[in-house]
Amino acid sequence: MNIQVDEIYTFKLITGEELVAKVLELQDDYIVVKHPISTVISPQGLQMVPSLFSANTEKTVQINKSSCAMVADTRDDVRDSWIQATTGIAPVRKQIITG
Numbered sequence: 001m002n003i004q005v006d007e008i009y010t011f012k013l014i015t016g017e018e019l020v021a022k023v024l025e026l027q028d029d030y031i032v033v034k035h036p037i038s039t040v041i042s043p044q045g046l047q048m049v050p051s052l053f054s055a056n057t058e059k060t061v062q063i064n065k066s067s068c069a070m071v072a073d074t075r076d077d078v079r080d081s082w083i084q085a086t087t088g089i090a091p092v093r094k095q096i097i098t099g
Contacts, residue, residue, distance in 0.1 A: 012070040
């Protein structure tokens, strides 16, 4: 997969944790991301919780590439939830309404 800067991706870590974050920078050994949010399954379905409770959310975070088992494009509904959780703005998708 060709990871692009300024895109939102889902990362599956070797620990089994899954997180969603925006990629800001790619280095040889690590990926710099902003607002990593972990996903968990609950009785209500997929939930998003902060990956780092005590971190300064305005600072970037490094993910070691050796800690990543998989990287994938994030589903649209999860990406929208991530955007709303990190910015407070709910994305609007264009729709064609037919009658």
